[in-house]
Amino acid sequence: NAGVMQNPRHLVRRRGQEARLRCSPMKGHSHVYWYRQLPEEGLKFMVYLQKENIIDESGMPKERFSAEFPKEGPSILRIQQVVRGDSAAYFCASSPSREKEAFFGQGTRLTVV
Amino acid sequence: AQRVTQPEKLLSVFKGAPVELKCNYSYSGSPELFWYVQYSRQRLQLLLRHISRESIKGFTADLNKGETSFHLKKPFAQEEDSAMYYCALMSGTASKLTFGTGTRLQVTL
Numbered sequence: 620n621a622g623v624m625q626n627p628r629h630l631v632r633r634r635g636q637e638a639r640l641r642c643s644p645m646k647g648h649s650h651v652y653w654y655r656q657l658p659e660e661g662l663k664f665m666v667y668l669q670k671e672n673i674i675d676e677s678g679m680p681k682e683r684f685s686a687e688f689p690k691e692g693p694s695i696l697r698i699q700q701v702v703r704g705d706s707a708a709y710f711c712a713s714s715p716s717r718e719k720e721a722f723f724g725q726g727t728r729l730t731v732v
Numbered sequence: 733a734q735r736v737t738q739p740e741k742l743l744s745v746f747k748g749a750p751v752e753l754k755c756n757y758s759y760s761g762s763p764e765l766f767w768y769v770q771y772s773r774q775r776l777q778l779l780l781r782h783i784s785r786e787s788i789k790g791f792t793a794d795l796n797k798g799e800t801s802f803h804l805k806k807p808f809a810q811e812e813d814s815a816m817y818y819c820a821l822m823s824g825t826a827s828k829l830t831f832g833t834g835t836r837l838q839v840t841l
């Protein structure tokens with residue numbers, strides 16, 4: 620089991636472009652969580668998804684951010700019209716159920732220039 | 733709203749010295765608390781959770797509800813313990829974690 624895979628590891632976007640961050644959960648895991656880590660801060664919860672459903676998006680900014688976890692394929696965190704303040708490390712975690720330990724990916728570092 | 737506070741950004745200790753990484757929380761319900769560790773160039777991984785009451789790599793943490801603390805302790809620090817340590821609280825039924833800002837532990841010879 621390769622672990623939670625995130626790609627790309629590093630992503631550079633110009634202001635106004637779109638950023639797509641991918642997360643492939645561990646085999647057998649149907650629960651995915653996205654977290655954002657701004658410089659000098661802790662990881663902050665963004666969204667919790669289960670296959671094809673958004674369970675909790677209370678940490679997602681109201682505009683420009685969206686997430687999906689389709690039946691087939693990775694979970695995608697999409698940021699439209701990126702701004703400098705979106706520069707951060709974005710972490711994905713997956714678990715087989717909400718009670719079980721979540722395993723983290725290595726993160727995607729987004730830099731907006 | 734829940735909050736996790738790790739007051740120290742950096743803790744530097746000598747090899748063999750005791751270690752205590754502080755964590756305080758605020759939460760109105762019954763919390764479930766965790767310590768995560770991130771070694772250099774590796775992913776974040778679970779170190780221990782309070783409900784399991786186990787010792788991992790010599791580390792222990794006791795939940796003190798009176799002081800709302802969950803400090804991480806180890807009697808004798810090793811060089812390989814050098815890493816970032818994050819305290820986290822799980823709340824509600826959504827299993828989302830609230831993290832502290834982390835403490836970098838540096839163990840020197």
